Amino acid sequence: MEAVFAVWQRDVIKFFRDKARLLGSFAMPFMFLILFGSGISGAMQAMLGGDSGGGALADFDFVEFMFPGIIGMTVFNTAIFSALSVVQDKEFGYMREILVSPMSRVSIAIGKVLGGTTVAVIQGLMMLVFVPFIGVSISFIMILQLIPTMFLVAFTISAIGLLIASLLKTAQGFQMVIQILLFPMLFLSGALFPLNGLPVWMDIIVKINPLTYSVDMFKDIILDPETMSAPLRQAMGLDIEVFGHVITFLEEAVVVGAIGAVFVVLATIRFSKTEA
Amino acid sequence: MANIVEVNNLKKRYKDLEAVKGVHFAVGESEIFGFLGPNGAGKSTTINMLSTINKPTSGEATINGFHVVSEKNKVRESIGLIFQESTLDEKLTANENLLLHCRFYKVPKEKREERIQEVLEIVDLSDKRKQIVETFSGGMKRRLEIARGLLHYPRVLFLDEPTVGLDPQTRNHIWEYILRLKKKTGITIFLTTHYMDEAEICDRVAVMDHGEVIALDTPDALKTDVGGDIIEIRTADNYQAKTEIESNYHVDVKEADDVLTFQVNRGSEFLVQFVREFSVEILTVNLRRPTLNDVFLHLTGREIREETASKKGRGH
Structure with a gap:
């Protein structure tokens, strides 16, 4: 227990110490949300409902739609890149201190894994600073729901990251693998645009992508789909169907948790084989 | 004196290379034990096996009575390790590095503060405790690593080339700290080096070459074995001189960097007569006591430095 705490503590201390990384972590979400999101939002509205509005989709606010996705992206990014420290520790020698x-x-x-999870949750919560600028309302209850959800998602992604890091020797290699994984997982998760009318092969990827369920959970909490009309929910891609069954929040949590459990076992087995 | 390290026919084989070919030795409690030999002699491989990093191919070794294969964790608790390359977290402060080490090694909470102060004092870093390690000089980092290696009160401290990459002055300081440490705590120190002068501080030295221990004794005894004093001369015609010395005095002459080296008894008296009699023109002459470098030369016919500087190597 002491050991788990020590390893965890080191990652958390380093996260708060690295001010550049802390600040830089706002850059991507800012660009997506404000520059890309606001830009495309107008165009989307014009296409969906027309300016003069009316119709069921007049309420589609793209920036609002994207916000849960951006939180998901941030948690995902932070969690997976936290495993970079494992590779860096191998490169800079600290791993020997740990392993002997x-x-x-x-x-x-x-x-x-817990270190990466914690850091990702903190980073995800920091994204809430954008709330006043984009017109979603966040209640205290929502934050209480968000934290465990973020934790679950971050844990799963950190475990995937650790598995990858345990297989690789250099930071460059790690970054390359992550880049290759990152974009397909992100694009096919519904984080940046609604996933409607996809070709079958893409739909399969969407359904096996743990990020899909993660992002949908964040959407469930933040967008409050209960109050939306069915066509709007549909347009936002909020009803994810697996084998014709609309998956519930709880089921999503179980799916993400199960994937996390599998990967944490794999990562631990693989990591245990690391030579000092 | 009880043996804290015992090594029995320890071997390590990598695919087509036998890095360590069955070494035997024992290290007594509170001894400073040195491994001397050129790069690639198998020193680090041996240390890695003793410190549970590499698994031996065959043979046995115990540290503090614990078997290095079957009782890894007990061995790990009994040893402190200082590697050739730094293993500090440079983004953290000295204090944080030490605290983490306490946690890793389960140093009881109430003892941590006291021990951190104690080890920092040994290496003279008490006033740098709150500083980020990144700002430290090479020598300070080394000292901090030594301090860290002591935190869990190991019985044996392994130092693998502890002064590599440091300037001569810093090197001397590191050795002062190590000696001070030994005096203060009585800890057993096991070190490797390819610097001859550094091996002089050891109580006993094992000379290693090509994966074997080829000699093991106190530095003085090893030097005595070389036989007499060392005479080094440079002459106008080394070839002629070599032939003449070998036939007149029946000694073995070695040539390196234009210098002829040979050993004689009672060097001072010999030298006077030698210079008077010698027919080849002598450019320089030097008489000295043997060093550990001569020991190595005597044992292997090579100098350690040659291999470090260039892999070409002469005379072998």
């Missing part, structure tokens, strides 16, 4: 200590490899792996 009497700590069990399992505790080290768990500590690393």
